[in-house]
Amino acid sequence: MTREEVFEHVKGILVETLSVDEEKVTMDARFQEDLETDSLDLVELVMTMEEKFGIKITDEEAADIKTVGDAVDFVMTRVDA
Amino acid sequence: MRGSRNRPYTSPHWVTDAWSAVTDDRVVRVVVDAAGGDNAPGEIVKGALDACGPQLNVILVGDEPRVRALLPEGVQHVSVVHAPDVIGYHEEPATAARARTGSSIVVGLKMVHNGEAEAFVSAGNTGAVVAASVLYVRRIPGVKRPAICTIMPAMPAPVAFLDVGANAEVRAEFLRQFAIMGQAFAREVMGIPEPTIGLLSIGEEPTKGTPDVIEAHQLIAGDHRISHFYGNIEGRDIMNRLVDVIVTDGFTGNVGLKTIEGSARAILGALKATVMVSAKTKLGGLLLQKDLQVLKDALNPEEFGGALLVGMNAPVVIAHGNSKARGIAQAVRMGRRGAVSDLLPTIARELGTQTAAV
Numbered sequence: 001m002t003r004e005e006v007f008e009h010v011k012g013i014l015v016e017t018l019s020v021d022e023e024k025v026t027m028d029a030r031f032q033e034d035l036e037t038d039s040l041d042l043v044e045l046v047m048t049m050e051e052k053f054g055i056k057i058t059d060e061e062a063a064d065i066k067t068v069g070d071a072v073d074f075v076m077t078r079v080d081a
Numbered sequence: 082m083r084g085s086r087n088r089p090y091t092s093p094h095w096v097t098d099a100w101s102a103v104t105d106d107r108v109v110r111v112v113v114d115a116a117g118g119d120n121a122p123g124e125i126v127k128g129a130l131d132a133c134g135p136q137l138n139v140i141l142v143g144d145e146p147r148v149r150a151l152l153p154e155g156v157q158h159v160s161v162v163h164a165p166d167v168i169g170y171h172e173e174p175a176t177a178a179r180a181r182t183g184s185s186i187v188v189g190l191k192m193v194h195n196g197e198a199e200a201f202v203s204a205g206n207t208g209a210v211v212a213a214s215v216l217y218v219r220r221i222p223g224v225k226r227p228a229i230c231t232i233m234p235a236m237p238a239p240v241a242f243l244d245v246g247a248n249a250e251v252r253a254e255f256l257r258q259f260a261i262m263g264q265a266f267a268r269e270v271m272g273i274p275e276p277t278i279g280l281l282s283i284g285e286e287p288t289k290g291t292p293d294v295i296e297a298h299q300l301i302a303g304d305h306r307i308s309h310f311y312g313n314i315e316g317r318d319i320m321n322r323l324v325d326v327i328v329t330d331g332f333t334g335n336v337g338l339k340t341i342e343g344s345a346r347a348i349l350g351a352l353k354a355t356v357m358v359s360a361k362t363k364l365g366g367l368l369l370q371k372d373l374q375v376l377k378d379a380l381n382p383e384e385f386g387g388a389l390l391v392g393m394n395a396p397v398v399i400a401h402g403n404s405k406a407r408g409i410a411q412a413v414r415m416g417r418r419g420a421v422s423d424l425l426p427t428i429a430r431e432l433g434t435q436t437a438a439v
Contacts, residue, residue: 019225036252040212043175047216059176 001079006053006072013048014068027069035068045071053079097384097411103136110198111416115143116167116185117205119403125204126151128409133158137417140198142189143167164188167205170402174208178216186210190217193395200416202387204400204409211247214390214397221425223432226251227392228259229331229399230266231338232385234345235322239379241267241276242319242327245334245388253296256280256328260301261431262391263326264308269424270389270415271325278307279314279324281333289313293330301328306431345380386411389419392428396420 007027014020020035031037037045046062049055049071055078057065065071113129115122122143130152133139138158141148145163152159166183181187186209192198194217201218203210211227220227228244243263248255260278267276280298282290287298290313301310311324319327320341329337352373356366366373378384386408387400396419400412419425 016222017219019220019223040175040215043179043212044216047179059180 001076003072003076006075006079007068009052010049010068010071010075013045013052017044017048025068027067027072029068030066031068032066049075055079097386097414103134103417105421106136107421108136108138109200109417109420110138110140111200111202111413111420112140112142112162112189112192112198113409113413114185114189114201114203114205115141115148115161116164117203117210118400118409119204120405121204122148122151124404124406125409127406128404128411129159129413130156131406131410132413137413139413140189140192142185142192162188162192168209170206172206172209174206174212175216177206177209178213184209186213187217190214190397193397194218199420200396200398202398202400202409202412202416204387204402204404204412207246207399207402210397210399211390214393218393218395218397220392221394221429221432224262224392224428225258226255227390228255228262229334229388230263230391231382231388232271233319233327233338233341234380234382234384235320236379238322239271239385240319240322240325240327241271242329242334242338243391244329244331245338246331247390248331250332251293251330253293253300256293256297256330257300257304258392258432260297260310260326260328261304261306262428263328264306265424265427265431266389266391267326269422269427270418273325275309276325277309277311278326278328279311279318281316281319281327281329281337282313283315285313285315287313297328342382349377349380383408384411386413386415389415389424391424392432394425396424 011025129139164185230243233242267273387398390397
């Protein structure tokens with residue numbers, strides 16, 4: 001899966017599951033400040049990513065995911081591994 | 082609306098009778114968290130037994146041996162599913178909901194998600210029920226935030242009040258969605274055909290309130306999905322039932338709800354003390370006893386059983402932590418009502434098409 005493909009998947013989750021405005025979702029967008037997601041949204045995002053990509057994300061790893069780019073990069077390291 | 086002759090208020094039963102009187106033949110399975118609440122599992126099981134029947138099958142989720150020990154032999158319409166774990170009152174909701182997969186709340190909500198039941202009832206940790214509902218039952222697509230919608234005892238009849246605790250902070254858009262979901266709740270669950278919506282603020286004028294409330298006023302006033310918007314209402318209007326549905330954020334709503342519950346209890350206590358003052362007042366109290374009981378019922382939150390978490394893909398009923406059997410039974414009936422009514426399809430229709438509709 002390419003970085004762009006992973007980005008599209010993450011964007012899809014944000015728009016469909018968390019009702020985030022599509023145009024706001026960029027690689028640099030910060031979850032809390034730019035996308036106005038709360039702690040529950042982030043847990044929902046992490047669980048949906050686990051389901052969608054078949055990966056496991058620990059609470060510590062999740063705490064380091066601050067931007068959409070961080071989420072995409074994290075998935076890339078797991079999907080490639 | 083049904084009311085007793087000449088009474089200045091209506092018994093809450095005009096709402097709750099509709100839940101109890103099963104007029105359709107659908108069999109609804111309601112999962113009940115047997116481990117949640119101050120009086121679990123005893124009162125929870127008792128309430129579930131009162132409410133269950135051929136059209137309302139209850140699935141009790143909790144410590145199986147303990148729950149089974151409370152069930153009479155050969156009991157029908159009730160089953161038990163084991164959940165070894167309980168989420169406590171002081172746990173961080175989102176973390177607990179994700180990690181505690183063996184808890185009664187998570188096991189029960191997953192059953193609803195998997196189609197093994199249609200509704201869920203819990204008197205446990207409210208935050209955890211909200212978080213686990215979002216994670217396992219999921220929001221109706223288009224719903225930005227679910228809201229806890231309660232039926233509030235008011236004079237002359239109860240009102241719908243949301244959000245009473247799911248979202249401490251809100252944006253104007255969330256309040257607009259709460260208005261739409263509250264309107265659907267009043268119509269489909271309470272049976273009010275043309276509900277009036279009020280936005281709780283600190284003054285009647287549209288310019289009064291926080292920036293989010295002022296913006297929400299404009300959004301709600303301009304939204305064609307909301308049929309009757311009264312405008313802003315103030316705290317003193319809540320109990321006087323100026324409107325059928327009161328919209329606010331979860332922080333204000335929770336403070337308002339608890340203030341009113343506490344005040345009602347204090348006033349009823351003072352009334353009782355007044356009746357007991359002398360032989361004359363006791364005689365007066367005796368004459369009024371039956372009517373005072375109806376007033377007590379009208380002000381008793383237990384009569385409505387619980388609040389509905391609106392915006393989810395299935396009815397999730399949050400009962401009071403201190404619910405007794407009556408409260409749990411009513412909460413279970415509310416769960417069935419939520420499942421057989423058009424509440425969920427209405428919210429999905431109105432919020433799922435948001436971009437096109439605005």
